[in-house]
Amino acid sequence: MEGVLAIWQRDITKFFRDKARLFGSFTMPVLFLLIFGGGMSGTMETMMAGNMGETAADFNYIEFVFPGIVSMTLLMTSVFSALSIIEDKDFGYMKEILVSPVSRISIAVGKMFGAASVATIQGVILFALIPFLGLSYDPLSVLQVIPFMFLLACALSGLGLLFASLIRSTQGFQMTVNILVMPMIFLSGALFPVNNLPGWMEAVVTVNPVTYGVHVMKNVMVDVENTPAEVAEAMGLNLSVFGQEVTVFGAVVFILIFAVLLALLATKSFSRANA
Amino acid sequence: MQAMIEVRGLTKTYKETDAVKGISFDVEEGEIFGFLGPNGAGKSTTINMICTMLKPTSGDILINGYDVSKEKNRVRESIGLIFQQNTLDTKLTANENLKFHCRFYNVPKNVREERIQEVLAIVDLTESRYSKVETFSGGMQRRLEIARGLLHYPRVLFLDEPTVGLDPQTRAHLWEYILKLKKEQGITMFLTTHYLDEAEISDRVAIMDKGQIIAVDRPSKLKDQLGGDIIELSTNDNDQALKEIHENVQDAEVTVHEGTIHIKVASSDAFISSFLKSLSIPVTKLNIRKPTLNDVFMAFTGRNIGEAGDI
Incomplete structure (x- = not known):
């Protein structure tokens, strides 16, 4: 446990000490929100609420996209934070960790928690913008969603971890991760609805953990009971997989399993590593 | 007396080459054991196997009585490593580097402060304790690495080319520290170096070439043989x-x-x-x-240690 904490704490300490990274991590999500929330909301609303009739006025794209942007921020930060593993390999510090008696699973979990914490901090920073976007969420549901954000970030950083432990170069890692991250954002319902997609894309949506992340975030944050049915549909509050309605609980379990599985895979690759 | 390190029939085979061809040797408790050989002789492979970093193809290694393949964590607790490559986190302070090490090695909380002060005093870095490692000179970083390697009171300290890239003065100082350690702490040391004059401080040396150990003895004995x-x-x-x-x-x-x-x-x-x-x-x-160790080396391998390696 001490090992997990130490590895976690080192990554957090380094995050707060790196001024450029800190600045970037504050600005990037804000930029996304400006582009998607401010710039594109008019277009998106016309497109998405076109056939909703009189309830169309109740549909607000910013409300749709906000949980999506938060998820997207979690995804990008989590996965890219795993870069610290490649850095540690390059600068030799990974050797110091690997020759120590810290168990291999502690290394994987510590790294996972480190990346997930950084990502969650960034996601939470976005909440500060809620009043400026003309949105109103129940403060309690916003608080409720934070632990879930951490879980989602764990699953996603697990993905980064696995790649980082397999790939040797920084460039290779960035390339691979870019290829991975793009479809995960676009095929998750984070930025636009994912209805009526061709079959293979549907399959990506189904296995994509971000899909379930966005689903849970929307359902927890939005006041579902007081949302008209058509709006709820347009908001993507209802997600069904193989004809089955996905519950919040079901989605959480899916992400939990995903996180555990990746932690184990990363552990395995650390056990083999000869840094 | 039981040996601190026992290696028996150690082999490492890569796809087509035998990097280490069934070597056996003992390192006694409290001695400085020099491990010499040109690059590509299989030295690094051997050290990596002894330090639990590489799985042997066959053979047994016991360190401090623990089996390297079965009791990895016991072995890891028993050894300290000073690598050729820097393994400090230069973005952190010396203090932070040492504290994290204590946590990785489960050094009891109540003795951490005392040990950190102790090891910093050994390598004369007490005043730089709260400075970032990136501001340290090469020699200071090496000393800090040695300090860190001692924090968990290892029984064996592995020094893999500890003086590479350092100026002669710093090198001389470093050896003073190392000899001081042997005298005051009685730590067993396993040393590799390209500088054969430095290997003279070893109690015994092993010469490895082409995956085999061709001589193990006291430096004076080896020289007398010539x-x-x-x-x-x-x-x-x-x-x-x-x-x-x-x-x-x-x-x-x-x-x-x-x-x-x-x-x-x-x-x-x-x-x-x-x-x-x-x-x-x-x-x-x-x-x-x-005769010097270099003459010994030449007599056994037919070349200079410098000619054989690329350093």
């Missing part, structure tokens, strides 16, 4: 001189290195005066010396 003294001389006409030497001298080994004639004799005292009288050609340079 014979007593080496006479180096240059003359105006080496060819003529060699001819005369072969005529006059029977039981001595004569070789030529870079324009200098080397003659190995049991004892130079009795030999030298009569030998010089027998030469008709004027001697331009004369040097009598005891």
